[in-house]
Amino acid sequence: MSILLSVKHDQFKVDGVFRISRGARTESHVVTATVKCGDHHGWGECVPYPRYGESVESVMDEIMAVAPDLKNGAGRQEIQTLMSAGAARNAVDCALWDLEAKETNKRVWQLLNLPAPEAITTAYTISLDDVAVMRQKALDNAHRPLLKLKLAGPEDLARVKAVREGAPMARLIVDANEGWSEKDYTNIMDQLVPLNVEAIEQPMPAGDDEALRQLPRPIPLIADESCHARDSLKDIIGKYDMINIKLDKTGGLTEALLLKEAAEGAGLDIMVGCMVGSSLAMAPAMVVAHDAQIADLDGPLLLAEDRDHPLDFNVSSMSLPNKGLWG
Secondary structure (H helix, E strand, O other): OOOEEEEEEEEEEEEEEEEEOOEEEEEEEEEEEEEEEOOEEEEEEEOOOHHHOOOHHHHHHHHHOOHHHHHOOOOHHHHHHHOOOOHHHHHHHHHHHHHHHHHHOOOHHHHOOOOOOOOEEEOEEEOOOOHHHHHHHHHHOOOOOEEEEEOOOOOHHHHHHHHHHHOOOOEEEEEOOOOOOHHHHHHHHHHHHHHOEEEEEOOOOOOOOHHHHOOOOOOOEEEOOOOOOHHHHHHOEOOEOEEEEOHHHHOOHHHHHHHHHHHHHOOOEEEEOOOOOOHHHHHHHHHHHOOOOEEOOOHHHHEOOOOOOOOOEEOOEEOOOOOOOOO
């Protein structure tokens, strides 16, 4: 059937400032794609990411480029070849899943013959800041079961120690966002073990991480910027122990589920992550995260505003998405 496609740019204020090694932001700029067929519509959200050469404008153009194809009868499977993996395809793919759920009056996980996602515990991110500030943020969030802290280089060990002091009982993962050199990695690794760091996300730059094949890994490593769609796996196996599946990198739920299956078959553990987006972006990711080792879907917790029918969080526990939101 003919599907009508529209797209818009939405903005959400961040609760404070969100910092990583590549910069800071006070707003999240997202692109929302809506598909309509008869009396039903579906929608999906993506976050354009400059790290991958994306902008709001380029992503909106990429989405609208497939409007004639959808109008002429293309569906979700055709979109997988018409569009490349990335933010634009994510918004369209998730919108088409939402449309199918509404047309069939089924939830997306029912369409996939998967169990309904139960309450999922998400990591909560402490963004990059001065050591004292990060200690205070850890203290303020010490009641959360899983914290993830952003790192950047020179004072990273002090940052981790400060967060551990502020939240002594929390599980802890760290994310270098490609900010370490081989020397940084070697200098800090053994000192993170007694601090009970459970995993380290993307220590070195993607494409410049070959040394990880030979370096000791006393703490499991997670591929983030190195992991996109299934074709990424050939360069990940042997260097990392886990992958971070983000729908904005896989290009939607369809590829994310295929990537998860392939990665598990290769012996890798699964983390499901997100960009800083609204509840609309987190809902489809929950379908992938229901049995993942780590869920990092705290985007809405980092925002000062959200969509209508937002996800319900009890501390760091995410409940099933409302039908009015997605899927």
